[in-house]
Amino acid sequence: MRAGAIHYEVNGTGVPVVFIHGLGGTSNIWFAQREALSSHFRVIVYDRSGCGLSDRRSGGYSIEGWADELAALLDDVEVEASIVVGHSLGSMVAQRFAETYPERTRALVLVGGEAALSPEDRDILTTRAEVIEERGLSAVVGSWLNSVLAPVTRDTNPALAGLLRAMFLANDVGTYVQQAMALRDGDVRPEQGDIRCPTLLLVGDQDPVTPLAWQRAIQAAIPGSTVQVIPESAHMPMLESPAAFNVALREFLLDLDPTSGGES
Numbered sequence: 001m002r003a004g005a006i007h008y009e010v011n012g013t014g015v016p017v018v019f020i021h022g023l024g025g026t027s028n029i030w031f032a033q034r035e036a037l038s039s040h041f042r043v044i045v046y047d048r049s050g051c052g053l054s055d056r057r058s059g060g061y062s063i064e065g066w067a068d069e070l071a072a073l074l075d076d077v078e079v080e081a082s083i084v085v086g087h088s089l090g091s092m093v094a095q096r097f098a099e100t101y102p103e104r105t106r107a108l109v110l111v112g113g114e115a116a117l118s119p120e121d122r123d124i125l126t127t128r129a130e131v132i133e134e135r136g137l138s139a140v141v142g143s144w145l146n147s148v149l150a151p152v153t154r155d156t157n158p159a160l161a162g163l164l165r166a167m168f169l170a171n172d173v174g175t176y177v178q179q180a181m182a183l184r185d186g187d188v189r190p191e192q193g194d195i196r197c198p199t200l201l202l203v204g205d206q207d208p209v210t211p212l213a214w215q216r217a218i219q220a221a222i223p224g225s226t227v228q229v230i231p232e233s234a235h236m237p238m239l240e241s242p243a244a245f246n247v248a249l250r251e252f253l254l255d256l257d258p259t260s261g262g263e264s
Helices: 027-037 063-076 089-100 119-135 141-148 151-156 158-169 173-185 212-221 242-256
Strands: 006-011 016-020 042-046 082-087 105-111 199-204 226-230
Touching (some): 016 027, 016 089, 027 042, 027 082, 027 242, 042 063, 063 089, 151 158, 199 242, 212 226, 226 242
Parallel strands (some): 016 042, 082 105
Antiparallel strands (some): 006 042
8 A cells, every 4th residue: 555655554453553664674574573463453564765665755865754754654544643663774763753753652662773873883884875876786785684684594594585685686776875874864862862652672682783782872861661682683683583573572562552462
């Protein structure tokens, strides 16, 4: 389905849970969560503008713009307030959304959470964008896969690695570079102290992109937030360890509303 220029899918009934993917991804990274939760929750997944089946934006991209885009999507599906789950860049969108639209945010789940990149990471992302502009996405896809998947995942699940590789290479070069710059320049740290909804941070135990130390910093900044580590996974725990990830997510959701869970 489409809300203006945005492709989205809705499954199930109950408390709404909306999922935001990260840089270079699509809503398909949440397939295991959609399948697991849609029997008891209203699950909404969508491709951010410029990604997947959604249209590109002529005016460029920003964390603020994506937060407003989510608000418009919730209007379209007639959802007043939702639990918001965001991965990586999507976690920054989720935090900005929660601060800008507190009345529309029931709770936050930040997966591989980010708040602002360090100068070193900004330089790395800038260099990656320059290489992509000069040589294409194929020039960096190998190093990207090595950073987002744990070694055990690459060794035991090459099919998943192949599917992620295809997803990454399907990005439009110009759009990817623009979105990478939006991530590079994004900073949601000023908003974190104003977030008052229940917040869970999930991180892979081998994540080199958004390591546990980053999650501890976000936890210290968002009042009452908690951190949980997903074993045997790097930056894609929802794909690498979907069973453990879904257990952690489901427990958090049931703590918010014990009547929503039904039987496992």
